Each structure stands twice: as C-alpha cells, then as structure tokens.
Amino acid sequence: MPPRSYYEKIQAVLRKYDVLVVADEVICGFGRTGNVWGSTTMGIQPDLLTCAKALTSGYLPLSALMISQTVVDGIAAEAHRIGVLGHGFTYSGHPVPVAVALETLRIYDEMDIISHVRTVGAHLFEQLNARVGSHRLVGQVRGAGLLAGFEIVADKASHGNFAPARKVGPTMVNLCQKQGLIVRACPNDTIVMSPPLIIIESEVDQVVDKFVVALDELETTAAIKD
Amino acid sequence: MSSTLNSLASRAKAAVLLPYSDPLTEVDPLVMERGEGIRVWDSEGRSYIDAMAGLWCASLGFNNERLARAAHDQMVSLPYYHGFTGKAHVPMIELAEKLLAMAPVPMSKVFFANSGSEANDTAIKLIWYYNNGRGKPEKKKIIGRLRGYHGITLATTSVTGQVVNHTSFDVPLNDRFLHVQTPDFYHNGLGGKRGRLCLALCRRAGRTDPAAGTRHGCGHVHGAHFRWWRADRAAAQLLRKNPGRAAQV
Numbered sequence: 001m002p003p004r005s006y007y008e009k010i011q012a013v014l015r016k017y018d019v020l021v022v023a024d025e026v027i028c029g030f031g032r033t034g035n036v037w038g039s040t041t042m043g044i045q046p047d048l049l050t051c052a053k054a055l056t057s058g059y060l061p062l063s064a065l066m067i068s069q070t071v072v073d074g075i076a077a078e079a080h081r082i083g084v085l086g087h088g089f090t091y092s093g094h095p096v097p098v099a100v101a102l103e104t105l106r107i108y109d110e111m112d113i114i115s116h117v118r119t120v121g122a123h124l125f126e127q128l129n130a131r132v133g134s135h136r137l138v139g140q141v142r143g144a145g146l147l148a149g150f151e152i153v154a155d156k157a158s159h160g161n162f163a164p165a166r167k168v169g170p171t172m173v174n175l176c177q178k179q180g181l182i183v184r185a186c187p188n189d190t191i192v193m194s195p196p197l198i199i200i201e202s203e204v205d206q207v208v209d210k211f212v213v214a215l216d217e218l219e220t221t222a223a224i225k226d
Numbered sequence: 227m228s229s230t231l232n233s234l235a236s237r238a239k240a241a242v243l244l245p246y247s248d249p250l251t252e253v254d255p256l257v258m259e260r261g262e263g264i265r266v267w268d269s270e271g272r273s274y275i276d277a278m279a280g281l282w283c284a285s286l287g288f289n290n291e292r293l294a295r296a297a298h299d300q301m302v303s304l305p306y307y308h309g310f311t312g313k314a315h316v317p318m319i320e321l322a323e324k325l326l327a328m329a330p331v332p333m334s335k336v337f338f339a340n341s342g343s344e345a346n347d348t349a350i351k352l353i354w355y356y357n358n359g360r361g362k363p364e365k366k367k368i369i370g371r372l373r374g375y376h377g378i379t380l381a382t383t384s385v386t387g388q389v390v391n392h393t394s395f396d397v398p399l400n401d402r403f404l405h406v407q408t409p410d411f412y413h414n415g416l417g418g419k420r421g422r423l424c425l426a427l428c429r430r431a432g433r434t435d436p437a438a439g440t441r442h443g444c445g446h447v448h449g450a451h452f453r454w455w456r457a458d459r460a461a462a463q464l465l466r467k468n469p470g471r472a473a474q475v
C-alpha cells in the first residue's frame with residue numbers, strides 16, 4: 001500500500017509534465033475497495049479508466065475503457081482526418097455480456113453494495129488485524145474494503161521475507177486449500193483475498209478461522225523450519 | 227496426489243495448456259463443477275470458500291439467477307450484434323451511459339472490449355493515436371510499476387512488471403515501456419535512524435500519513451528519505467529530460 005496521499009502527489013508531477021494517467025480498475029472497480037472506484041479510494045483523477053471482472057460479476061467476458069473529453073476530442077479529430085477509427089474487436093460491446101453487466105450494476109444499486117462492502121470490510125480488517133496480524137509469522141495486514149492481503153515474514157522487526165526458494169506463500173495457499181479455502185500467493189509471500197462482495201460477516205469469520213489454523217500448520221512445515 | 231489415467235484432472239493436464247501453471251507439474255489441477263454463494267465444489271465433491279471470487283470476478287457469488295436470466299433474455303432477443311461501421315444496439319448504449327454516469331471524474335466516451343488486457347491495450351494504442359494526432363508523435367513512453375499487473379497482450383505484458391510475464395516472451399516490447407518502483411511503504415520506506423526521524427516529524431506535525439506535506443511541514447525530510455519517492459522523482463527527472471517523449475500509465 002502506498003502512503004495515503006501518494007497518488008495525489010505523483011499525479012501532480014504527471015500533470016506538470018503532460019503525462020496522462022490511466023487507472024486500471026480491472027480489480028478495484030465496482031465497490032471492491034469500499035468506493036465504486038479504487039481511484040476514489042486512492043485520490044486519483046484518471047484521464048482514462050479501464051474496468052472488467054466485477055462489471056459482469058465475471059459471468060461473461062466484458063471490459064470497458066472510459067476516456068476523458070480532451071483525449072476523446074483528439075482521437076476523434078485524428079480518426080476524422082484518416083476517415084475512420086481503425087480499431088475495434090468483433091465482440092466489442094457484445095449484447096449478451098453487456099446485458100449481464102446492466103443487470104449486475106442494477107443488483108449492486110439495489111443491494112447498496114458500497115455500504116455492504118464498507119460494513120463487512122471493516123469487520124474483515126478487524127478480524128485480520130486481531131487474529132492474523134498478531135501471528136508470529138505475519139508482518140503486515142493491508143488492503144481496503146474487501147480486498148485484503150497479509151504478508152508472511154521471517155522477521156517482523158526488519159520486515160524481511162523468507163527466501164523465495166522456500167515457497168512459503170505457495171505452501172500457505174496449499175494449507176488453506178486443505179482447509180477448504182481458496183486464496184492466492186503474490187510476491188513477498190503475500191496471501192491475498194478478494195472474496196465475492198456478497199460475503200457476510202459470519203463467512204468472514206470462517207475465512208479467518210481457516211487462516212489461523214493454516215498459519216499454525218505452516219509453522220511446522222519444512223518451508224519455515226529447516 | 228497422482229491421478230488415474232482417465233480422471234478429469236489427468237484429462238485437463240493432457241488436453242489443456244493451463245494458464246499460470248507448470249505444464250510438467252505432478253500436482254493435479256482442481257476441477258471445479260459448481261458454485262453457490264461464496265462456495266465452489268470440485269469434481270470430488272469437496273467444497274471450498276472461494277476467497278478469490280475465482281480471479282477477482284464473481285462479485286455476486288456463484289449462482290446468481292438474475293444474471294443467468296439476463297443472459298438468456300438477451301440471447302433470445304438479439305444474441306449478437308456489433309458496433310462497427312455505423313451500427314449500435316440498445317444494451318451497448320445503455321451500458322455506456324450508465325458507466326459514464328458512474329465515473330469517478332467526468333468521462334466522455336466508453337470503448338468496449340472483452341478482457342482487462344484488451345481494455346488496457348486499447349488505452350495504450352489510443353494514447354499513441356491521440357499524441358500522433360496532436361502533433362507529438364515522439365511521445366510514446368508508458369510508465370508501469372514493478373510487480374504491477376495489467377494483462378498479457380504484447381503491449382500490456384510490457385506494462386506488467388512481473389518477471390514470469392517477461393521471461394522468454396521477448397518483452398518488454400521495446401524502449402517505450404518503463405517501470406518504476408512499487409509504492410510499497412512497508413518494504414521501500416527507509417528504516418533506520420533517518421526513517422524514524424522522518425516518521426516522528428510527521429507524527430508531530432499531526433500527520434499519520436508519512437507522505438503528507440511533502441512540500442511543506444516535514445516535507446524535505448520525506449523527499450530525501452523514502453526510496454519510493456526517490457524512484458518516482460527519478461522518473462519525473464527522466465520525463466523532464468525528455469519532456470516530449472513521456473506518455474503515461
């Protein structure tokens with residue numbers, strides 16, 4: 001995680017040097033971080049924005065790119081000069097995924113997904129900080145809304161990770177899977193989760209219970225001990 | 227776990243080039259069969275809480291009936307159409323309007339694609355197109371992040387900052403793609419005496435946020451003491467040296 005005002009500051013530098021900002025909202029779009037957009041959570045004012053995944057709840061493939069007026073005007077003028085915008089996919093805006101996206105967005109509105117993510121996300125981080133962050137092997141809990149990760153470290157004080165060859169992250173993922181929990185390992189032995197946004201608090205507790213069991217087991221494995 | 231010859235897992239390994247897997251691994255893939263709420267079941271009947279929603283996808287869980295019905299209804303009324311050469315259709319218009327109304331900042335138009343990679347790839351192509359159109363054909367640089375992920379098309383894999391996506395794929399494509407450091411304070415903030423001094427100054431200035439007030443308050447201390455900030459200053463300097471050639475991301 002960057003410090004809170006990081007993006008505002010870096011964006012000021014980019015603006016100064018006429019550098020466009022593209023927000024990749026493929027994961028963060030549609031409520032994941034507790035706002036509709038990750039850009040809002042991070043204080044980013046993008047010139048272009050891409051989104052996908054939760055746009056259709058992943059049920060059908062679809063992505064969208066939004067473009068600011070200034071950039072659209074430039075593209076339109078160039079395409080007009082050439083005679084046509086020579087870009088597009090056979091399935092750009094395919095009616096079936098688009099219809100599913102419209103229904104998905106309707107459901108988000110009806111269930112007030114943003115409030116739900118904020119409430120359940122607050123519970124998730126409370127649980128993670130108290131029960132996972134306190135574990136001897138866990139250096140940091142991070143994330144926002146219902147996007148969370150924790151980093152497994154060899155040394156809590158120096159934030160040092162285990163050697164990648166020990167495959168601590170993948171070992172943890174397998175231990176979780178044995179508990180009936182699917183998560184993912186990212187660089188630096190960071191275990192990440194991004195559950196369905198409809199998850200409720202009691203289900204969050206079940207996830208955290210499984211993390212705690214798996215972490216205790218992890219301590220006894222060759223990945224950590226030898 | 228070894229698989230019997232005709233198990234689904236062994237057939238998966240035999241017939242599918244599975245993404246992000248070692249094709250020669252001994253480990254069997256989990257073959258998923260059905261889902262309900264936040265859970266999925268494999269072909270052996272074991273259930274899992276899928277705390278990844280697949281790949282950050284199934285936000286409404288794994289059995290939303292309304293989405294199935296929306297797909298079915300559209301399949302029946304107009305199962306395919308496109309937006310090429312002066313065509314459009316109703317769902318496309320409605321979704322574009324809805325997305326523009328939701329955008330975090332005013333946006334003008336929506337372009338549709340099928341994947342995150344394609345949307346990002348289109349962003350890159352259209353930025354070059356835009357810059358060519360406004361008489362800055364030399365402005366091509368795209369700045370990504372180490373460890374960032376933006377997809378795997380030729381252009382987006384070059385923006386992605388992960389080693390496995392680059393190795394042996396002949397990317398990054400060319401000198402148009404730069405990578406700056408991950409803004410990860412946990413690892414890249416400077417520790418030690420000077421780092422602690424900096425944090426202490428921030429706290430005294432009433433800021434819990436160590437990057438706050440870089441140009442005032444405790445600013446100088448930060449600028450000098452956070453490696454990530456220096457990396458981005460280096461990027462900024464690079465742009466300054468070559469202001470005509472900077473693009474974005």
Ligand SMILES: Cc1ncc(COP(=O)(O)O)c(C=O)c1O
Nearest residue numbers: 024026027341342343375376377
């Ligand atoms: C942030 C981000 N951008 C882009 C992509 C690429 O999307 P796709 O796999 O649909 O091409 C992903 C996929 O995980 C992603 O997480």
